[in-house]
Amino acid sequence: MRTWRILLKNLGLAFTDGLEVLRDISLEILPDNIYALVGPNGSGKTTFMKLLAGILKPTRGSIEMLDEDEIPLNMRREVLLSFQNPDISFSHLTLRRDLMEVFNLRGERLEDIWARLADLGIPPEYVDRELDTLSYGWRKILSLSEYLLLPSKLLCLDEPTANLDLLWSMRIWGFLFRERAKRVFGLIFSTHRPEELLIADRILYIDRGRIKEVSHRDLLAINNDYIKAMLTPQMANILANWDTSLAEELRYFISEATEGDKA
Amino acid sequence: MSTFQGISYIPSLRSRGGLLRVLDPRTKLLAMALLSTLIFLTDDLLKISVFLILLLLVIALSKLSILRIISSLKAVLFLILITTILNSFMVEGKVIWSWKFLTLTEEGLRFSLLVAIRIIFISLFSLVVISNIDQGELATSLRRIFKPLRRVGVISDDFALGLTIAIRFIPVLLSELDRIYTAQLAKGIELERLSFRKKVDFWISIMVPMIKTTLKRAEDLALALEMRGYYEETRGDLTDISFSAWDLIAIYFLLAFTLWVQLG
Structure with a gap:
């Protein structure tokens, strides 16, 4: 069932000093796909996500989120953006205080939040613990749990597994996929890790401000040093044979493998 | 681009050279301190207008873009507005207009x-x-200016270093503020x-992560200084500064100007 879509038409963004960061982007983003956004450093990935979250406004073209009756939705509320560093997103010393603050500022009621937090697999003793005393991996998970609890339709994650080891990266993905198995929400993440391309349904490839939606196989044909550096022969082989069932299988495997994992 | 860019005029406004470059930084700092004090010591509109002419001259010599200068005034606009409004109504004298407890006087207008x-002059x-x-x-000029304080037991180098770091970190902290602000909005x-x-x-909720990251940064900086073997006794200067004939001319001019403002 399609509940919303985001339409981008000839979208462009130039900063006041004339620097054109994004140009000619026409895309349709749907809730049932998980999108991986790939491109070199400084190619405009974060800027693109800020546009989706309504923090920046395009200087050219249009971007809108429409529900099933084609009525525009408020993207500032419906699209959330989580940055790499979880520490800048916490405005209080504990998760409980921080959640209360965000819900207060968004004008929403907390209701069964604490029960849902436990459902997500957050140990109850972490809710009141000072965030500084937790590991980086846990702070990242707690920060993401806030985004999952806030009512929204699309989640943009800016390099969610940057600075994390492979095991913690799997825990992060397992955490997200288990929730996504319960309710469908849009997911876009940026990454520099080739193996993370395999868990996405579609790939948004960004190069010098232009974004194209490509399939996994299309990536192999792109003549670009950044992409070439990502593709070892083994990876190229997997991508050539990639299909949706592989992504689903991997997501299921990661969800299962990290379930109940108390780190 | 950045929400807080308007405030960060110190690093973003770099002069492209110009005649002011030939002066020793200490002369420029002296002029800044002296003229900012002097303008408060006179009420004479003629003398004030000479200050403004001087300001225009300095702006012309500095080769800064006029637009950027005007946009940097935005930061002090609020201060100017508040003081002007308060002063206009608070000074007693010949009443021009009054309503209930509010009275606008001629002296008040003149004073505000x-x-x-004065505020515009000092900030520009x-x-x-x-x-x-x-x-x-x-950094070098602050160190040299504070050097005489050693005689009374103040460690001038630490003081100068602290001041230099504070100024250097304004843009860093502003970009940090911008990141935290965006993360909260997101x-x-x-x-x-x-x-x-x-x-x-x-x-208020932005201040918590802001203070935390600032403390973390201060710790990193202290560690970096330590690792590079920073000791005040042995440190030298990266940049050398020295007085030239131009500085002498500028100082004579400042002296004459001070005498004229105070005695003339």
Whole structure:
């Protein structure tokens, strides 16, 4: 069932000093796909996500989120953006205080939040613990749990597994996929890790401000040093044979493998 | 681009050279301190207008873009407005207009105009001076200026270093503030629709991560200084500064100007 879509038409963004960061982007983003956004450093990935979250406004073209009756939705509320560093997103010393603050500022009621937090697999003793005393991996998970609890339709994650080891990266993905198995929400993440391309349904490839939606196989044909550096022969082989069932299988495997994992 | 860019005029406004470059940074700092004090010591509109002519001259010599200078005034606009409004109604004298407890007087208007001109002069003059001194020069001049304090037991180097670091870190902290601000907005908080009380809550909530990251940064910086073997006794200067004939001319001029303002 399609509940919303985001339409981008000839979208462009130039900063006041004339620097054109994004140009000619026409895309349709749907809730049932998980999108991986790939491109070199400084190619405009974060800027693109800020546009989706309504923090920046395009200087050219249009971007809108429409529900099933084609009525525009408020993207500032419906699209959330989580940055790499979880520490800048916490405005209080504990998760409980921080959640209360965000819900207060968004004008929403907390209701069964604490029960849902436990459902997500957050140990109850972490809710009141000072965030500084937790590991980086846990702070990242707690920060993401806030985004999952806030009512929204699309989640943009800016390099969610940057600075994390492979095991913690799997825990992060397992955490997200288990929730996504319960309710469908849009997911876009940026990454520099080739193996993370395999868990996405579609790939948004960004190069010098232009974004194209490509399939996994299309990536192999792109003549670009950044992409070439990502593709070892083994990876190229997997991508050539990639299909949706592989992504689903991997997501299921990661969800299962990290379930109940108390780190 | 950045929400807080308007405030960060110190690093973003770099002078492209110009005649002010030939002066020693200490002369420029002296001029800044002296003229900023002097303008408060006179009420004479003729003398004040000479200050303004001087300011225009300095701006012309500094080769700074006029547009950027004007946009940097935005930061002090609020201060100017508040002081002007308060002063206009608070000074007693010949009443021009009155309503209930509010009375506008001729003296009040004159006084508030003077204060506004003074604030504009001080902010623009220091802006021009600061954008004509680079960081290395500033560090060296502060060290040399504070050197005599050693005789009374103040460690001048630490003091100068502290001041230099504080100035150097304004842009760093502003970009940090911008990142935290954006991260908070990205949770779907619509700042423009919040009530005043909630807006206050929002800004307070930004301060927690801000203070935390600033302390972390200070710790990193202290560690970096330590690792590079920083000791005040043995340190030298990266940039050398020295007085020239131009400085002598400038100082004579400042002296004459001071005498004229005070005695003339």
